[in-house]
Amino acid sequence: MKKTLLTLAAAMTLCSALAADVTYEMTNLDTSLLKGEYQATDYKEDGSVSAWARWQPLESMTLGNYTLTFEQGDASNAPAFYTAKEGSAWTIRTYGGSSMTITSAENLKTIILTTDNSKSFTGTPSTGAGEFADKSYTWTATTDTKTVTFSFTGTFRIASITFSDESAEVTPPVVTPPADDKNLVNIDLKNDNSFTFEQGDLPEGLSQVWSYDSRYGLKASAYTDQVFASDAWAISPVVDLTNAEKPALNFHYAVNQFKLNGTNINIAEVTKYIFVNVREEGGEWAPLTIPTIPTSFSWNYIDSGDIDLSAYAGKKIQIGFRYTSTNEVAGTWEIDTFTIKGEGEGGTVTPPVTPPSESNYAILVNNAQEIDGTFVEEQPAVGNGVPTAAHYQPVYSCLIGDYYFSFNGTSDKENQQPALYLPMSTSANGNSNFRMYSGCSMTIEAPEATMMKSIEADCSNIDTDLTMTASEGTVTIDNAAQTFTWTAASADGVNKVTFNFDKKIRMYGFNIETGSNSVEDIEESQAVFVIGNSIVAPEGSHIYHINGVETNGSNLAAGIYVVRYGNQTAKVVVK
Numbered sequence: 001m002k003k004t005l006l007t008l009a010a011a012m013t014l015c016s017a018l019a020a021d022v023t024y025e026m027t028n029l030d031t032s033l034l035k036g037e038y039q040a041t042d043y044k045e046d047g048s049v050s051a052w053a054r055w056q057p058l059e060s061m062t063l064g065n066y067t068l069t070f071e072q073g074d075a076s077n078a079p080a081f082y083t084a085k086e087g088s089a090w091t092i093r094t095y096g097g098s099s100m101t102i103t104s105a106e107n108l109k110t111i112i113l114t115t116d117n118s119k120s121f122t123g124t125p126s127t128g129a130g131e132f133a134d135k136s137y138t139w140t141a142t143t144d145t146k147t148v149t150f151s152f153t154g155t156f157r158i159a160s161i162t163f164s165d166e167s168a169e170v171t172p173p174v175v176t177p178p179a180d181d182k183n184l185v186n187i188d189l190k191n192d193n194s195f196t197f198e199q200g201d202l203p204e205g206l207s208q209v210w211s212y213d214s215r216y217g218l219k220a221s222a223y224t225d226q227v228f229a230s231d232a233w234a235i236s237p238v239v240d241l242t243n244a245e246k247p248a249l250n251f252h253y254a255v256n257q258f259k260l261n262g263t264n265i266n267i268a269e270v271t272k273y274i275f276v277n278v279r280e281e282g283g284e285w286a287p288l289t290i291p292t293i294p295t296s297f298s299w300n301y302i303d304s305g306d307i308d309l310s311a312y313a314g315k316k317i318q319i320g321f322r323y324t325s326t327n328e329v330a331g332t333w334e335i336d337t338f339t340i341k342g343e344g345e346g347g348t349v350t351p352p353v354t355p356p357s358e359s360n361y362a363i364l365v366n367n368a369q370e371i372d373g374t375f376v377e378e379q380p381a382v383g384n385g386v387p388t389a390a391h392y393q394p395v396y397s398c399l400i401g402d403y404y405f406s407f408n409g410t411s412d413k414e415n416q417q418p419a420l421y422l423p424m425s426t427s428a429n430g431n432s433n434f435r436m437y438s439g440c441s442m443t444i445e446a447p448e449a450t451m452m453k454s455i456e457a458d459c460s461n462i463d464t465d466l467t468m469t470a471s472e473g474t475v476t477i478d479n480a481a482q483t484f485t486w487t488a489a490s491a492d493g494v495n496k497v498t499f500n501f502d503k504k505i506r507m508y509g510f511n512i513e514t515g516s517n518s519v520e521d522i523e524e525s526q527a528v529f530v531i532g533n534s535i536v537a538p539e540g541s542h543i544y545h546i547n548g549v550e551t552n553g554s555n556l557a558a559g560i561y562v563v564r565y566g567n568q569t570a571k572v573v574v575k
Helices: 267-272
Strands: 021-025 034-039 049-051 054-063 066-071 080-083 090-094 099-104 108-115 129-133 136-140 147-151 156-165 182-188 196-198 210-213 217-221 230-235 238-240 244-256 274-280 286-288 316-325 332-344 348-350 357-362 371-376 391-400 403-408 419-421 433-436 441-445 452-460 468-470 474-478 483-487 496-501 505-514 529-531 534-536 544-546 549-551 559-565 568-574
Touching (some): 090 099, 099 108, 210 230, 217 230, 244 274, 267 274, 403 433, 468 474
Antiparallel strands (some): 034 054, 054 080, 066 099, 080 090, 099 147, 129 136, 182 332, 196 230, 210 217, 217 332, 230 316, 238 348, 244 332, 274 286, 357 505, 371 391, 391 419, 403 441, 419 433, 433 505, 441 496, 452 483, 452 505, 468 496, 529 534, 544 549, 544 559
């Protein structure tokens, strides 16, 4: 049975009331019967869901012997096939000014539209008579007709449709599964770090182009307060198509902020900056064409369309996403899913072995969704006092890139708890910084399977009597350079290290060297919260602080979360 990135139930439910009555439930509909524009889930800037995946505009659908076509009128919202939230019922949604035309092979007798929201709509059908009662609208034919059009002047959600026509007997529609078109490889890039990056020659002021983002997947941008010229690659792990047939690449992506002098360039010109390539393992890159380009710039993900890889069936390949920018145009390219479809067997992914590398991380975490702590607003100076920048104190944990930072403090003085200070709004520039005091500790945890070999921190205000210890390895403080350097005891490095401070220090950024590592496949399972040494189920009476919001942890979408339970914090990856 065909698998899609957004899987709906592929069975069609048939309920017989009379010999000639048939009911179609929208939730159990085979989505191959739909025609329209598929739109991936929309996310707000804070990472929360604005709208779930949907077909909008919905153009038509086929239900057995019946064809439904939809038209958008003057209303701003086009007809859609929609769900309110993940896991809930699917409905046809119509709005004011839109219409739905139903055509049958036989003369229609009655049509019952059942809604899930108790809202009626006004308007007259093109023929026959309609009446709304309870949660259903019943239309009855008054003359022989095989078609009827319903015009809507209000919002209406159709959960099921029941038809009655002049057929002596209704044959249940048979949904024939498509050919064995399956996902040989299906990577959720919001929860996977198996791609490797070739950042190219970076100009001064630009530390990286490609990065991982737990909310958006692979992300490429050469903008940090200004645009930079760049040429960088995100390269997939090796995919084994030895026994695969008719392979095809598909991915969901978004492009935005491709501007020249403050104005968006023509959307068609985005292909001058984003490229997809393929190569046999160890071979030369060959260009591929992206079939579907967005109609406008936005943060909404679209389906790339299937890219034929038949020429590479029976081979081992890699896919390369190449991003370029100039000193005038540097947009953002985000890719959240990576799929290779096909028939037969294949699709084995060989995890990459990452050579030692260095990454520079400035503390520029201004997104409250990535910080768990008590927020204190910026305060102006009073009298001869010094203004106070906005800050989190105490700060419990936060994410910087894919690295998870957590903090503890023993001082009973509020102003000597671990803190994360943000730049003053009146400053032309400046960086955020961590502030540690006597008795504070900071733990840095690398992404799964990544081993840290050394860390160099850019600091200021290092107390001359500061003594630092690490849970593993050695620490060297350079007061003249205002840095500290940690080196792992193990040549392979460690995944996590904790630093303890007995005096004050401010830290502005970290240069992290990582050792060889490999990415292991992780089976999907119900997420659990690992907090301290306890494993806590995600649902129940416990109250957690997740990304700074108090919740019981239920109904979490896939992603990386900062979780606090009591005084303990953890990074949680929900798959």
